[in-house]
Amino acid sequence: MGNSAILRIELNEELIEPVYGLHKKLYGLYKELELRCTAIRLCSVLLLILILRLLTCKVYLIMVAYHRNIVWNNQAERIKTYLGGKMEYRIGRSKKNQGKEAVKEAVEGLKNPKLILFFSETDNFTEYTIEMKRLFPESIIIGSTTFVGLCREGAYKDTLLVLGIEEGIECYGDVLEEVDKYPLKYIDRVMNCVNRFKNTENTVCFEVSSALISSEELILSTFNSVLMDKGIPLFGGSAGDRGNAEKTMISFNGKVMEKACAFVVLKNLGGGIRLYRENIYKPTNHYFTATKVDIRNRTVYEYDYEPAAQVMAKALNTDIKNLPQYLDSYPLGRLIGSDMYITANQGITDHGGMAYHARVYNNSHMVLLEPDDYKEVLRRTREQVKKDVPNPSLTIMIHCLARSLLFEKDGYLNDFAKEMGGTLGNYVGFAGYGEQLNQQHFNQTMVLAVFE
Incomplete structure (x- = not known):
């Protein structure tokens, strides 16, 4: 009886040993697989972080492009930056x-x-x-x-x-x-x-x-x-x-x-x-309204219903004969709201009119100008x-x-x-x-x- 029991135990150990060896191999494979999965998960996390960083950089570049006037060439391959x-x-x-x-x-x-x-x-x-x-x-x-x-x-x-x-x-x-x-x-x-x-x-x-x-x-x-x-x-x-x-x-x-x-x-x-x-001219105290004009030919015939050349000569304290010598230094200003635009004299016309280098319109408000510093x-x-x-x-x-x-x-x-x-x-x-x-x-x- 005793011998028989001992024999059974030895037989069981012989059967268990290969099974145990197989178990060890399987366990080793499991651990190796687990390590690989961990590595894969780690790589996945790193890749995700990298993608997020790239996306962040792209957003940043777009913001810089907006604020720094980077011109994206639609036809392709180059970016010009004007910082x-x-x-x-x-x-x-x-x-x-x-x-x-x-x-x-x-x-x-x-x-x-x-x-x-x-x-x-x-x-x-x-x-x-x-x-x-x-x-x-x-x-x-x-x-x-x-x-x-x-x-x-x-x-x-x-x-x-x-x-x-x-x-x-x-x-x-x-x-x-x-x-x-x-x-x-x-x-x-x-x-x-x-x-x-x-x-x-x-x-x-x-x-x-x-x-x-x-x-x-x-x-x-x-x-x-x-x-x-x-x-x-x-x-x-x-x-x-x-x-x-x-x-x-x-x-x-x-x-x-x-x-x-x-x-x-x-x-x-x-x-x-x-x-x-x-402009380097300033207004005098002499203001006029153009009341008769030839717009196309840039001529004013009357200021305030008086002959234009006569009005200008009076404002400059001279006569019509001597008026030409004043024309370069005393242009007129055309008033539009709070703005004044200089109108240069061209000369005296027939019938006592004044010709200019820019248009004067009917009812334009004008002021005689004099040189400023x-x-x-x-x-x-x-x-x-x-x-x-x-x-x-x-x-x-x-x-x-x-x-x-x-x-x-x-x-x-x-x-x-x-x-x-x-x-x-x-x-x-x-x-x-x-x-x-x-x-x-x-x-x-x-x-x-x-x-x-």
């Missing part, structure tokens, strides 16, 4: 006599500008226009003749002055033709440019027009029938010449024109655009601009030819240009026969467009 509102541009000039050589020197360093503005005397203007188009066939190129070119280094006559902007703006341009008669025929060109923008925030329209053909008011009416609805301000000027009122020219994309207006609608991708208007006025203007825009990216200046002649006579023109550069930094300016801002055409004024 701090800085543009990429170059300002160049040349006094060389040969057109091609002058252009080559003035545009040195420009590679692929989106927009080119250039200003020069009338003599070589056509050659400059053709050569500029040959060198930069894909750019928007707008040119104007001028009395003088202005930049931070000084005032330059008989010089080609060029501004080329390569980055920092979005822009579309075109031209209005037949501006002395029917500029409204070309209104679709303005609409086509405006409609290409996704939005018109920080957008302006800059234009240069042929002068000496009394077309500016017709041009402004055409522009503003489109721009006002879109909330796009306008600034610009009439072309100039050597000061003899003989011939002015403008050009657009390689074509010279004498009865046209070239324009560009441009958006500052790095910030806002501030517009300023400065222009250096003090300029100091206040520079102070205001510096306060508003401490570090401008770029400024475009329109400076009336009459003001330029006055400063030149006083030996101040070059100093004026340099002093403005101290506030504006890099800028370009030209001098012609009129200035425009929004709905108004006026004279003897400086207009600034300061890009933040």
Whole structure:
């Protein structure tokens, strides 16, 4: 019996041992699987954390793009960032006599500008226009003749002055033709440019027009029938010449024109655009109401039902014979609400009328102006601009030819240009026969467009 019991136990141990070994193997596999599952779970958690971080970064980048004006190119593969509102541009000039050589020197360093503005005397203007188009066939190129070119280094006559902007703006341009008669025929060109923008925030329209053909008011009416609805301000000027009122020219994309207006609608991708208007004349105590006018020919025949020239001579304490010597220094101001726009005298007409360089409308309220302390006025203007825009990216200046002649006579023109550069930094300016801002055409004024 005892032997039999012992035998059974030994048999059971022999059976259990392989089972136990199998159990150990299975348990080992279980532990290994458990460790792998733990590793997989850990990897899953890490992957989830990584995805959340990437999503957070993407949201952050989108926020930065909104606040820093990152422009996403819908056609693909690149992102351009304009931090701090800085543009990429170059300002160049040349006094060389040969057109091609002058252009080559003035545009040195420009590679692929989106927009080119250039200003020069009338003599070589056509050659400059053709050569500029040959060198930069894909750019928007707008040119104007001028009395003088202005930049931070000084005032330059008989010089080609060029501004080329390569980055920092979005822009579309075109031209209005037949501006002395029917500029409204070309209104679709303005609409086509405006409609290409996704939005018109920080957008302006800059234009240069042929002068000496009394077309500016017709041009402004055409522009503003489109721009006002879109909330796009306008600034610009009439072309100039050597000061003899003989011939002015403008050009657009390689074509010279004498009865046209070239324009560009441009958006500052790095910030806002501030517009300023400065006059260096102050009101006297002599106020008039225009009671008989020829609007189209810019002539006033009567102020307060009296012959216009007679009224002016009386206000200046002189007679009609000696009145012409006062006309350059004593323009009129056209009053619209709290604003005053300078209207320059052109001369005395037959039948005692007064001709002007801007329209005066029937029942317009006018005031005789006299010279102010222009250096003090300029100091206040520079102070205001510096306060508003401490570090401008770029400024475009329109400076009336009459003001330029006055400063030149006083030996101040070059100093004026340099002093403005101290506030504006890099800028370009030209001098012609009129200035425009929004709905108004006026004279003897400086207009600034300061890009933040």
